Amino acid sequence: MNRFLSVAGKLVGSLFLCGGGTVTIGLLIGMAAWHPTGWAMVALWVPTVVFGLAPSAIGGFLLYGSSKAHRHALRERFFQLLQSNRGRVSLLDFATATRLEPAIARRHLDEWAKDCYATFDVTDGGDVYYVFSADPIALPGDARAQELRRAVREFVRSW
Numbered sequence: 001m002n003r004f005l006s007v008a009g010k011l012v013g014s015l016f017l018c019g020g021g022t023v024t025i026g027l028l029i030g031m032a033a034w035h036p037t038g039w040a041m042v043a044l045w046v047p048t049v050v051f052g053l054a055p056s057a058i059g060g061f062l063l064y065g066s067s068k069a070h071r072h073a074l075r076e077r078f079f080q081l082l083q084s085n086r087g088r089v090s091l092l093d094f095a096t097a098t099r100l101e102p103a104i105a106r107r108h109l110d111e112w113a114k115d116c117y118a119t120f121d122v123t124d125g126g127d128v129y130y131v132f133s134a135d136p137i138a139l140p141g142d143a144r145a146q147e148l149r150r151a152v153r154e155f156v157r158s159w
Helices: 002-034 039-084 091-098 102-116 143-157
Strands: 088-090 119-122 128-131
Touching: 002 039, 039 088, 039 091, 039 102, 039 143, 088 091, 091 102, 102 128, 102 143
Parallel strands: none
Antiparallel strands: 088 128, 119 128
8 A cells, every 4th residue: 555655646746746846937937027016926926826836845745755655665564574584684585575676675675784783694595684683782862773673673573
């Protein structure tokens, strides 16, 4: 569901942002060229706000929300993999599960590994596994990292 919301939010948000931006730019160029005064200025600013700036703001919020939904979906899938693989996740498993390119999947896993002090296990075949421990670890002051570490520990302990 989060994947659908992410894609729909990106599509609708992009349309609103582009449409509102186009209207805003067009009306501002018209105002600059015509130099309206009095009621004409009001008559141009009202559609600029209603049909230009408001849809642009809505589009920006939708794009932000879809980005947040996408990050949540990745994180949710990451925790499902952690739970099913008992704290061991390979790059290939994560990239396949999330349908991300390996370079992008590696960036996410490296960030989470750094945040959670994960270790690495290299198999005889050369496969690299990220190993997330259920042991308590010292948490620095970063609230986002603390939340991620706490969630990883809870998932690993829940088996």
